[in-house]
Each structure stands twice: as C-alpha cells, then as structure tokens.
Amino acid sequence: MSQSVMSSTPVAPESALSDDDVAAVDRLGKVHHRLREELGRVIVGQRDTIDLLLVCLFARRHALLMGVPGLAKTLLVSKLAETMSLKFSRIQFTPDLMPMDITGTDILQDNGEGRREFEFAHGPVFANIILADEINRAPPKTQAAMLEAMQEQRITVVGKGFDLPSPFMVLATQNPVEQEGTYPLPEAQLDRFMALIELDYPSEEEEIAIARTTTGSKLPSLEHLMTGDDIIAHQDLVRRIPVPEHIYIEAAQLVRKTRPAGGTAPEWLLPLVSWGAGPRAVQDLILGAKARAALEGSYMVRSEDVRYVALPVLTHRIITTFAAQAEGLSASDIIGRLLSEEN
Template identity: 85%
Template sequence: MSQVVSESVASLSDDDVQAVDRLGQAHGRLLAELAKVIVGQKDTIDQLLVCLFARRHALLMGVPGLAKTLLVSKLAETMSLDFSRIQFTPDLMPMDITGTDILQDSGNGRRTFEFAHGPIFANIILADEINRAPPKTQAAMLEAMQEKRITVVGKGFDLPPPFMVLATQNPVEQEGTYPLPEAQLDRFMSLIELDYPSEAEEIAIARTTTGGSLPQLEHLMTAEDIIAHQDLVRRIPVPDHIYTDAARLVRKTRPSGGTAPEWLLPLVSWGAGPRAVQDLILGAKSRAALQGSYMVRSEDMQFVAQPVLTHRIITTFAAQAEGLAARDIVGRLIDEEF
C-alpha cells in the first residue's frame, strides 16, 4: 500500500500535493465553523462538500424542520458565495427562475428591453420542494444544471461559477406534487437523506435556536479558491481497481444483462446508468481530497456509493410489498462488493 501511495504522490505535482494538504485542513475548519450553528449532521455536510468540489448537484430529502435551508445558507456564507432560495410552487413559471426581458424607459423618449436576472443567477441555489412545480418549470432547471447557462428568448446567459443546485423534496406529503422524472433525477449526483436528530442533538438545537441571534460565520474560502479546488479534484489519481469496482457495482444494479445477482432480479425494474459510474469516481476523488488523501481509496468509494446510487434505482411492486426501499437494496450491494 505504501508503494501505491508513493506512486500516487509522484503522479501529482508539488503544487497539487500542497493544495491537497490545504484542502484537507480547510475541511476541518469548515466543519468546525458550521458546527457553531448546525448541530450534528456531519455526514450530511461532508456529502454536500463532496458534491460541491466535484462540480455536481445534490437532492436533499427530509421532513420539514431539519434545518436544510439553514445548512445550505450557512455553507454558502462560510465560502463567500451568493446564495439564492427558490420556493417551488404549482404556479411557478420558468421565467420566475431564469428572469425575463422587461420594457424599460431609456430616458430619451424611447423604450428598450432589458434583461432582469432571476434567482438562478447565484452560486448556490436551494430549490425548495422542487417536486411541487409543474414539469415545464422543472425542465427549466435542466439546462442550468447541465450546461451552467440558461437561454431566455433566444439569448444565452452564463451562470456565475461555481454553480451548484441543492433541491429538496418532502418525503411525507405527495398530494399535488409532480415527481421528478428519472432523467432529471439522474442529473443529481447524490440523494442526501436527513434523519431526525438524536435526543441530545435535539436538546442542543433547542438551546442554540431559542436564545439570541445565530453567530456570523467566518468566510473561509472565496469563489476562486473553490474553483481551484474543483480543478484539483479532477487531478486526484484513481487506482485501476477502483474504476473496476465502480463499474461492477453499477452494473449489479441492472436487472437485465446478466450482471445483477439473482436476489436482485425480482426487486429492481431499472438500474443505474453510466452517469452513476462517473459520479462514483468523481465523488470518491472529491472525498479523498477533502480527507487530505493523495489518491482515491476504497473507503472513499464506500462513502459516496449509497447517496449516488439510491435515487437511480427503480424498485418493483414485489420489493415494495416486502417493505424494501432502494436504499436497502443498494446497502446490500455495497456490503457484498466491499
């Protein structure tokens, strides 16, 4: 193992090695800073950071009151990023997100159209309850998420880097919602599920939020720092066996093709696509860099596998009848693979 690590360090430049060290140290400071206002949720914060530095988007799933909005806004605050929250409702139109041309008086007796930027023009976007908006509005997010740009009335506008969409869904109330289609779910790198806090954490939350105003957090990074770290993540070495493990794990989720285990066949109707393999590798690279590691390890792959694969698997009625969710199936696959 020491020889593999030495070879990985040798494949990085001296500047990259120092950059990995700085990112590993910054990761610890970020967790400590966010702990001033966020109680617990360390794994959730780590998963969000993995997505951010991998230049990917995340889907947050949790019941109301778990501080999803506070977490995202404070994450943006510590990184000196512009934050925008969009509340998705059934009457939300695409132009409410992207912006539109507005007729303005030019001052010389003539009127001209000027583009009024919508809330999508920020670094971190919280798309709150994205499944409440109609499909036409949901589709308006696709170009922004994939291309980092939008088109309005035939004109293209680049979005400010870094750009990340964090969408939330309420798993309890589904009446009057428009479930995201599989093609759009696949645009999200990870499904990050938030659970209820422990009793001790719930007491700490009550102490923190019912007193004075929340503390202002220190700005630990700039947008330029984040972009540099995102570039660094792409250069983290990946051993050949990690590529093999990623492809093998994803192929096991597909009931067709003879690559899935026998027990999975009656439980899954559709498995993960090739983008899942890409996200596994990118997520593992990002996690390795955040941990200050000079190469991707199996534990990095294990850390990102559950959130990367869960929302990409469609279960059958037989699985639902047995009370098995996609998360349970992915967990068993991970246990068998690693």
Template identity: 80%
Template sequence: MSQTIEPTSSDTIQQLNEDEVQAVDRLRQAHSDLKSQLGRVIVGQKETIDLLLISLFARRHALLMGVPGLAKTLLVSKLAETMCLDFSRIQFTPDLMPMDITGTDILQDGGDGKREFHFVKGPVFANIILADEINRAPPKTQAAMLEAMQEQRITVVGKTFELPSPFMVLATQNPVEQEGTYPLPEAQLDRFMTLIELDYPSEQEEIQIARSTTGNTIPTLDQVINAEQILAHQQLVRRIPVPDHIYVEAAKLVRRTRPQKGDAPDWMLPLVSWGAGPRAVQDLILGAKSRAALEGSYMVRSEDVLAVAKAVLSHRIVTTFAAQAEGMRAGDIIERLISEL
C-alpha cells in the same frame, strides 16, 4: 521534486506534483475549518455536511430528502456564508413559471424617448441555489431549472446568459406530502450526483437544538474560503489520481444494479426493475476523488468509492412494487450490494 506514491503492481497512475500535494493539504484544512464553522449552528448532520462538500468540490449538484424542520435551508444558507458565495432560495410552487427562475425581459424607458427591453436576472443567478420542494413545480418549470444545472447557462427569448461560477443547485423534496406534486422523472434525477437523506436527530441532539435555537440570534460564521479558491480546488479534484482497479470496482458495482443485463445478484431480481446508467460510474469516480481530496489523500482508495456509493446510486435505481410492499427502499438495496463486495 514530485510526491512519491507507489502504485499497485497492476496499476499505472499519474502522480501529483509537489504543488498539487500542498493544494490537497490546504483543501483538507479548509474541509476541517468548514465543518467546524457549520458545527456552530448545525447540530449533528455530519454525514450530510460531508456529502454536500463532496458534491460541491466535484462540481456537481445534490438532492436533499428529509421531513420539514431538519434545518435544510439553514444548512445551505450557512454553507454559502462560510464560502463567501451568493445564495438564493427558490420556493417551488404549482404556479411557479420558468421566467420566475431565469428572469425575463421588461420594457423600460431608454432615456432618449425610446422604450427598450432590458433583461432582469432571476434568482438562478447565484453561486448556490436552494430549490426548495422542487417536486411541487410543474414539469416545464423543473425543466428550466435542470437546464441551468446541466449547461450552467440559460436561454431567454433567444439570448444566452452564462451563470456565475462556482454554481451548485441543492434541491429538496418533502417525502411526507406527495399529493398534488410532480415527482422528478428518473432521467432528471440522474442529473443529481447525490441523494442526501436527512434523518431525525438523536435525543441529545434534539435537546441541543432546542437550547441553541430558542435563545439569541444565530451567530455569524467566519468566511473560510472564497469563490476563486473553490474553483481552484474543483480543478484539483479532477486531477486526483485513480488506480485502474478503482475504475473496475466502480463499473462492476454500478453494473450489479442492472437486473435486465444479468449482472445483478439473484436476490435483487424481484426488487429492482431498472438500474443505474453510465453517469453513475462517472459520479462514483468524481465523488471518490472529491472525498479523497477532502480527507487529505493523494489518490483515490476503495473506501472512497464505497463511502459515496449509497448517495450516488440510491436515486438511480427503480424499485418494483414487490420491493415497496416489503418496505425495501433503494438505499437498503445499495447497502446490501456494498456489504457483499
């Protein structure tokens, strides 16, 4: 017997069957368990954790932006620990080469007197990759990382190697020091589903951080979910029903970020020089599907789209010099667009 969900009068959507409904319930419980485990070592950052999980189960990548000391590395490593996944951290530096990420062929003795080339895998062969300060590496190295993100495979000396599944890249950028860096072009930023901005903790959270990190070692977290279950949940997220009017709302919101097409409000015209592209609509829908499933909803709602809109859109618009002079950030513009809906 299928779960009955009444669509609106203007929408015709595919319903989830009973097995899929039960799978959504299991994902909601896993979401709760993951947050509970991460809360043992990560103080605050609840929205950050939610957005990371939304990106993961949507089978997408995320860009973390925050000043040093906000536990970005700890959060990502503990996320992998709770999921029984392989974790790899790559520190991007100006002298980092593509082969330092992907791996390379080395000459070894074959045992029969002949020497043969053998491929030695690089750190990209893991389930969760922390690309730390990705803007500090030159464009050629960034391109190697972005190829792996897009294709989930790499090519070395004409040979193609598949990367493990699930596969997720979490890249960080330090907003404080920009001298000597190689900022990601807008076309490459577009490959990240979400931009997750980490802010300073509150006073009480900072006190709790000091108490919990200056004593004994950090506790080992329980494994809540494994790779096979994650892959099943990622497929489930793709099957979450989306009413027709949600597609319309998502498309209209993205189109309002484009001043060159006449869909943007008048107040935004001097603030934005370029808006989000079609991939933003795809990621809005995928993010909304993932959030709905994690929250235990059997279909996507308008609040799911709005909840992920800022993280999905803020790195996809290019602000003008006038906006920067006024201290207006891309996230502020997206928040105002959302408030006017």
C-alpha cells in the same frame, strides 16, 4: 472489432500529483476540518450531510436533499454559502411558478432619453448556490428550466443566452411526506443529480442542543474560509486526483450489479429491481470518490472513498419492484446489501 481493439489497448496509469497539488490537497484537508467546526456553531449534528454537500460542490455536481420539514435544510445551505463567500439564492417552487420566475425576463425600461427599451432582469438562478425548495411542487416545464440551467450552466431567454456564475451548484429538496399536488421528477431528470442526501431526525441530545441554539439570541455570523476562486481551483484539483485502475473496475462492477438485465446482477436482486443505474452513476462514483479523497487529505482515491459515496450516488437511480415494496425493502436497503457483499 472496435471494441476488441479498445479492450486490448493498454491503459496508461494516472500520474501522481505534483508537489503543488500535494500542498493544495493538504490545504483543502485543513479547510475541510475548519468548515465542519464553523458550520457546527449553527448546525447541530448533520456531519455526514455537510461532508456530502462538500463532496458534490468540489465535484461540480448537484444534490437532491430529502427530509421532512424542520431539519434546517435552508439554514444549512445558506450557512455553507456564507462560509465560502458565495451568493446564495432560495427558490420556493409552487404550482404556479413559471420558468421566467427562475431565469428572469426582459422588462421595458426608460433609457433616460425619452425612449423605452427592453432590459433583462436577472432571476434568482443567477447565484452560486441555489436551494430549489420542494422542486416537485412546480410543473414539469418549470422543472425543466431549472434542470437545463443545472446541465448547461447557461440559460436562454427570448433567444438570448446568458452564462450563469461559477461556481454553480443546485441543491433541490423534496418533501417525502406530502405528495398531493406534486409533479415527481422523472428518473431521467433524477439522474442529473449526483447524490440523494437523506436527512433524518436528530437524536435526543441533538434536539435539545437545537432548541438551546436556536431559541436564544440571533445566530452568529460565520467566518469566510474560502472564496469563489479558491473553490474553482480546488474543483480543478479534484479532477487531477489519481485513481488506481482497480478502483475504476470496482465502481463499474458495483453499478453493473444494480442492473437486473445483462447477467451482471446477483440472483437475489432480480425480483427486487426493475431498473438499475446507468453509466452516469459510474462517473459520479469516481468524481465523488475523488472529491472525498481530496477533502480527507488523501493523494489518491481509495476503496473506502467509493464506498462512502455509493449509497447517496446510487439510491435515487434504482427503481424497485412491487415485490421489494411488499417486503419493505427500499433502494438504499438493496445498495447496502450489495456493499456488504463486497467485503
């Protein structure tokens, strides 16, 4: 009964942006262009990667970076933090890494009055942008400590709670080549990442440019284009970007097509997918589309914004079957086909 009442209740259209918000979107669009140019001084190519990282940042979400070693993931993330005047921290995950190595712990200190007291020593998680390098190399208990910080933006150590700085973003990497001795993230934990951003090998021209850029004098310092307060203000702005009703429907229908159960998926998908994306995927599609629209200087979410973020948002949320693997089909192939059918 409650469902029928909800479905019959008219939905009020989202209001248009105020004049101040319109001006803020214009500023963000210009800063976005300058960020591309500034990062391009040290990062060759990877334009889509940069854009998706910015989408996740302004949507207040986290991202999973997937790529073979040597694709400048650490350099990209550290330089992104530099252009935004944010504190950057890199955590190398290893099999012997403990939760306290991430969060910090109480240590015994001399208080200067002849007595010793416990004092909390902050761990590397107390930064604005965290690179969790090879997160699948740490045991599940340590992974859980990192994921709790991502979800709550707060940690608990020896019964005491500590708030993490804002803005706060975690970029975790996984090595897709060597899986020996690793602890793959469960699907429920992968779902906490807004996007899976896959980095591919550069083109020949880009590879030559990389060699030319990185084998000479030291890399240039980048201009600081934003501050932490600017980012927080624009994160709030992204939440206010209007979304037409048909965009909500489009996002929900796309996610529902990935689920083999329930009669919402196309016939060809049923033997290829064992588990589809959950409701959090719809939320991330809308938030990602809002952030992308704002970065592009648009005052309203468009269908192309949803389509732009669909592949990175959905790929890691779909579990393929042995039949799909036997045919050489990946989750991204399936999402690509679903998107092509939308045209």
